[in-house]
Amino acid sequence: MSISIDQSKCIGCRRCHDVCPGTLIKINEDKKAFIKYPKDCWGCTSCIKECPVHAIQFFLGEDIGGKGSKVHTEKVKDEKNDIVRWIFELNDGSVKTIDIDPKESNKY
């Protein structure tokens, strides 16, 4: 269970660093974020929701059956609301998106 940070996209805003509940994300000398303790990630995805440039992806470790798919979120607007769009880059090469309207409750 962990995240990967694409440093070519990272703009050094430190938001992921600030919110990580395990203080696992640090900033390197080039002011880019990196996960210093990848095995200690809980998988809460707080950092992914903070990242303004979609540089952080979340994946399942191979030991718990991960197959190489990755997911990140983007904030998009529909006619009315700000939507959280979860973008899954699946291991078979396909992309699936799930939109969540923060104003809508879970059905379960």
Place this chain on the structure above:
Amino acid sequence: MNIEKIKTDLLIIGGGTAGCYAAITASTLGAAKDVADIKILVVEKANIKRSGCLAAGVNALNAYITEGRTPKDYVEYAKKDADGIVREDLLYSISERFNEITAHLEKLGLVILKDKDGKYVTRGNRNIKINGENIKPILAAAVAKAPNVQVLNHVNIFDFSVHDNRIDGAFGFGIENNTFYAIEAHAVIIATGGAAGLYRPNNPGFSRHKMWYPPFNTGAGYAMGIRHGAEMTTFEMRFIALRCKDTIAPTGTLAQGVGAKQINSLGEVYETKYGISTSERVYGTVAENLAGRGPCYLRTVGISAVQEESLLKAYLNMAPSQTIRWLENETPSKANVEIEGTEPYIVGGHTASGYWVDTKRATTIEGLYAAGDVAGGAPQKYVTGALAEGEIAAKSAVEYINAVDCHTPLQGVRNDVDADPREDVDAKATIKEAEIARHVAEIETYLSQKNSLYTTEQLEEAMQIAMDEYAGGIKTGYGYSEKQLNIAKEKIDEIESLTDKLSAADLQEVMYIYELKERLTVCKSVIAHLKARHETRWHSFAENLDYPEKDNANFRKYVNSRLENDEIKIILRDLTAEGQKHYEHQH
């Protein structure tokens, strides 16, 4: 290392669910009661925006009094689930607040599902449906707006300052700013959550932290209290969650949301055979596996496309790993979801483990109040219960601060001067320089000593293996005997003796050393409690193989403990009476 001394009126340790709500509550009390505003300081080792067990979100409020039900019904439910070992006064006090707190959450911005008449849509008898992905940001925003509240993020508190059994502050260090903090306070609320990481987890490799409870909740609050002689209760009632295999994602949403039954590999519904209490659901799954009828599943095959889409979304709002799992493999309408029990945790929001508190949430250390998962006696408190305890603890602590002030000559002059005059004259709340020096020296020793043979990580793993094998972990199907517990105790003592030689490269690594020591302290209490309850009242949670039956004659009691002269002393206390709404410490 820089040394920063801070004075405050109310110190709240831990800015999770309970801690944030305690801060919000306390900040309103000063104005409402027309007394001088009190200064409130929240200290959090991560960042209150996303710290604690609700970092990823939560998709239902599981403790709510639905139409036609009463707080008494909730008390009865929790009491039955824990087979009697609960504090009714504590349960009443939270149950009576569930709905008011829910309304407040909605006002703060939480989205709650409503029907066309504007009523909350319920899930079962006690639950309502929400979008709780952002519940922590909502609480953190409310804290930011609250007057007189200061937040210190990224500061790890590792010890209380207690003199003559009265707390007057705490010690901590900044994880990234090379600063030691000595904080003086008139009252303290401990809200650091429960303890994860005591036992070997389901997946000890790369995904070792993919666990039910936040791996960053290390039992710090329990450990600090234990070391200062606070009375603790019911640590033997461990919590084991029944979860989706591998991802350790919640199962309640499947069971209650789409009515999925627990089935074995033969397709038989087995839950009715073992009972449906929280511990029985885990026990049944273990038993079916041992009988050769595993693996076990939640039967989701055949759910509708609409249900499936809703499930994928619901999990994104609390456990995104399960959604990615489904998309990588087969979705729940096509494949049943395999389930397993987790390793045991100590967590007062689900079971009755934690500080022994009175109805006001006062611990047995004067001036120290407990709220949320760190407070014992009130299982099934969930989110709304943790918030309720934050509120109760805040009110009690503020009342205490005001009462303490009555005994000083300063009453009435506090608003007339620039500085808080109590800072100069309150002789009661003073941390001695020697204590600061001792703590700083200890931290600097960890930072300076080199060539430690073992790493913190290795010792943590050794602790988890010892607990797994000898104190009823996954490996033994949660069962243990007294002989095994004695071995566990020996091993934990040994590991503890090795911690003095550990080295750390920076303060984050120093924090890891303190977290390990906290877990070891909690482990010793867990072992002592497991050993003391000579019965099996809750299968799996406390599966005592020497005493496989329930013993109502001798163990309809609370098993409490207190550290005296470095020995854990066990105290058996009588249960509160049926319907009892108030409890005061008598000792």
